[in-house]
Amino acid sequence: MATLEQIQTRMKKLQLQAEALLARRAQAAVDQIRDIMLKHGLTTTDIEIRAKAKRDARFGKRLKANGVAKTSAGAKGKLPPKYRDPKTGATWSGHARPPAWIKDAKDRTRFLINGATAALEGNGASKVAKAVKKVSAKKVSAKKAAVKKAVAKRAPAKKAAAKKTVAKKASVARKAVTGKTVRAKAPASKRAGAKKAAGRKSAAAKAAASVSAI
Template identity: 70%
Template structure:
């Protein structure tokens, strides 16, 4: 059975052989690289510049990915799964449910599809603000509607009163026209009646004279 010293000696020998093999491989790789550099007209400066550009690109990519991850974490760890169509408020489906969906038995009608979830992740705040503005506009319109109805009612009453006044004026005008026509008729008939009365008186006076 080999002793510890013998095993250590073998390990040193194998390590030396391994180092020799590695050196040969490295030299072969260096020779190949040199041939390629000579073939394409490259220098170590060109290689270092390209390596530096690659390092910068990797660093900027990592920074962007970290910034995106931070932005996503700032917006919320879980993507929204449910949305209130009235206010635009969202809920991820985890933790305590909000008041607008807490007592709802069938929550499928509040589900957000994949496209809607992506859109909300990108511009959820703006959509929520837009929904809130729409709700406030509806409330303002609801408040204005009684005033509009009252104004319309007042305008309708004014129109009815105007029509009544116009009708009364037309009726009064007709009555006045009839009175004028009656007066003219009476004025026309007055001389005839007077003549008939005179004739009657003359006839009455002439009757005793004829009897005598």
Template identity: 60%
Template sequence: MATLEQIQTRMKKLQVQAEKIIARRAQAALDQIRSLMIKHGLTTEDIESRAKARRERARGEANGAAKSAKTAKGAPKGKLPPKYLNPKTGETWSGHARPPAWIKDVKDRSKFLIAGAAHGAATVSKAAAKSGKVAKKVTAKKVAGKKSAAKKAKAVGAKKAAVKKTAKKTGRAKAAPVKKAAAKKVSAKKASAAPATAPVAASAAA
């Protein structure tokens, strides 16, 4: 059976042989790399710059992934800022989804609004009021336009009726002198015929 010293000397010999084999393989790899560099016109600076760029790219990708992970942790998904607050218990509600029991049956929820949310609601109500005023102005303008058009139509109709009445009156006024002249002629004829008949009646009586 071999002693410990013999085993250790054998291990040293084996280690030397392994180092020689490793050095031989490394030299072969270096020779191969050198021949490839000469073949493609590359230098050690080219290799170093490309390796540096690759390292920086990998570092940037790692930093970007870490930042995105931090932002994802810092801003939880699906949570909305609170809009209503229960002053007794301190519970909050965002105003979306199903309302909690403390505000479920409340008709006027404005008293539970948080300051910032109340300001936002006020701005929304102001915007709605403005839009309502604008809509009222537009409808008032439309109604006024319709009324003015109706008034114009009435005025035109009244003018036409007045023109017709004046035409009728002028026609009647023109016809009246003609009738009067005809009546005068008839009366003149009657007057001229009356003296001629009177002597005839007198002679007949004698």
């Protein structure tokens, strides 16, 4: 069986071997890092500057986050009361856990403070007004669309009616012109007939005169 001294000597030898292995690994890592730095033209100052910039950026983000959280927490503060117990006068803001006097109440509006009720009524009135405006806007847009459609439908009918009236006027004018020409031609034909009748009468008179002379 090994003695204590033998075990301690073995432990020392193993410790020396472990340290030697760690030194070899560290040396290999240093050599690798040196090769990379020489390859990319870096120095230890470059590495320190970049490491410092990263540390400052992280630290700045933490400070900003803490500052925002603190400011938001400070900005909230104490909320104004919204509900009041008419018996005891206790108030509640409407947030967090409700107190016992309003916890089981189904209708909490009867516990509202006057300002809160006015605000709620104002919100309701504004909502109603917005709804009315939307409905009226929709109606106006629908009326405008209907008027546009009616105008678009009436435009071709008006054009057709105008064309018909123009055609009627043109036909009436043509009939009037043709009637005048017919009337103008009629007296000339009558005159020709009268001339022919007069010629016939003169021929008959001449024939009669010649017969009487014989």
